[in-house]
Amino acid sequence: MLKLTFLGTSSGVPTIRRNVTALALHTTMNRDWWLVDCGEATQHQLLRIPLTVHDLAGICVTHIHGDHSYGLPGLLASASMNGRKKPLILIAPAPVKAWLDATMLHTELFLTFEIIHIDVASEQSVYQQDGLTIERFPLSHRAPSFGFKFSFEKTTWKVDSEALRARGVPPGPAWGQLQHGKDVHMDDGTVLAAARYRSQHTERATAVIGGDNDTPSLLAKACQHADVLVHEATYTEAVLQKVGPGPQHSSVQRTASFAADAQIPNLVLTHFSARYDSLEGMAEVAAEARRHYSGTLFLAQDFNTYELSNGALAKLPPAPRAK
Structure with a gap:
C-alpha cells in the first residue's frame, strides 16, 4: 500500500554515491505523492524515478538546515516551468517559508501555482484529507526539528x-x-x-519519518502502532562520543535501541555521515544496528524503494526511469 523512495541519504554534504536528504512517499490510493525534505539537487534525483512534480501533493520540511531545504527553490522553479498549475502544500517551520519567500523575491522566481504554507509548529495534526493524516512531533536538534507521522487508510469493497x-x-x-x-x-x-x-476491506499503513534528532525516544508516542520508522543514524556510537554533543545527531546504536524498545517491526536507517560512504563503512553501521535491533532492518541508499504491505517491509527492484 505504501512505498518509500529515497532520493538522498547522506548527512550534511553529498558524496559520489549519496545526495543529501529527500524521501518520497507514495501509495496505491491515487497518483499523489509527498516529499519529506528537499536537499540540494533533489530535482535532479527526481529525473531518475517514475514520480513527477505534477503529482506532488506536498512537501514536509523537518528543519531549516540546508541539506534538508536547499533544493526547494530549484524544484519549485522547475515545476513552474513544466506547467504545474495546482496548488502545492508546504508543511515547514516558519523560517523555511521566510527564506523561500526571500529567495523568490531576490531571484525573480514567479510560480504558476500557489504555495499553501502550513506552519509545522501550529498544531500536532498538520494535514488531514482523502485518507491521509500527517502529524508532527518536536525533536531535539540544534535548530527546531520535527518528525512526521504519515497515517494512510484506504477502504474498498x-x-x-x-x-x-x-x-x-x-x-x-x-x-x-x-x-x-x-x-x-x-x-x-x-x-x-x-x-x-x-x-468492506480497510488497508492501513503508518510511517514515522524522523528529522535530525539526537533523542530518538521523543518519537515514542508517534511510533505507537507504527509499521515503519525512518530515522537518522549519522554516526556509530563510538564516533558520536568523539564528535561530542554539538551537532545533536543520533547514533546507530541509539536509534536501533529505541526501535527495539518501541517494538517497531521495520526500521530504515538513513542520513549517514560521509565517513561511512564505503562498503566497509556501511558494514560497520549494519553490524552496530544488528547488535541492538532484531526486526526488519534496511540501510537506505539513494533510489532504493521499499514497499510496505500488510505490515511487512520489502525492498523493490529498481523502477524504470521516468520519461
Whole structure:
C-alpha cells in the first residue's frame, strides 16, 4: 500500500554515491505523492524515478538546515516551468517559508501555482484529507526539528467470489454491480443482494519519518502502532562520543535501541555521515544496528524503494526511469 523512495541519504554534504536528504512517499490510493525534505539537487534525483512534480501533493520540511531545504527553490522553479498549475502544500517551520519567500523575491522566481504554507509548529495534526493524516512531533536538534507521522487508510469493497461461484454466477458485469452496491436481478427471478455478496476491506499503513534528532525516544508516542520508522543514524556510537554533543545527531546504536524498545517491526536507517560512504563503512553501521535491533532492518541508499504491505517491509527492484 505504501512505498518509500529515497532520493538522498547522506548527512550534511553529498558524496559520489549519496545526495543529501529527500524521501518520497507514495501509495496505491491515487497518483499523489509527498516529499519529506528537499536537499540540494533533489530535482535532479527526481529525473531518475517514475514520480513527477505534477503529482506532488506536498512537501514536509523537518528543519531549516540546508541539506534538508536547499533544493526547494530549484524544484519549485522547475515545476513552474513544466506547467504545474495546482496548488502545492508546504508543511515547514516558519523560517523555511521566510527564506523561500526571500529567495523568490531576490531571484525573480514567479510560480504558476500557489504555495499553501502550513506552519509545522501550529498544531500536532498538520494535514488531514482523502485518507491521509500527517502529524508532527518536536525533536531535539540544534535548530527546531520535527518528525512526521504519515497515517494512510484506504477502504474498498470486495465481492465474495467464492460465494458467487458457488451460486453459479461467473465473473462478469454482475460482480461489478454488486461491488458498487447494486442488487442484481437474475434471469430466474431471484435477486442477489449487494449486502450479502460484498464486504468492506480497510488497508492501513503508518510511517514515522524522523528529522535530525539526537533523542530518538521523543518519537515514542508517534511510533505507537507504527509499521515503519525512518530515522537518522549519522554516526556509530563510538564516533558520536568523539564528535561530542554539538551537532545533536543520533547514533546507530541509539536509534536501533529505541526501535527495539518501541517494538517497531521495520526500521530504515538513513542520513549517514560521509565517513561511512564505503562498503566497509556501511558494514560497520549494519553490524552496530544488528547488535541492538532484531526486526526488519534496511540501510537506505539513494533510489532504493521499499514497499510496505500488510505490515511487512520489502525492498523493490529498481523502477524504470521516468520519461
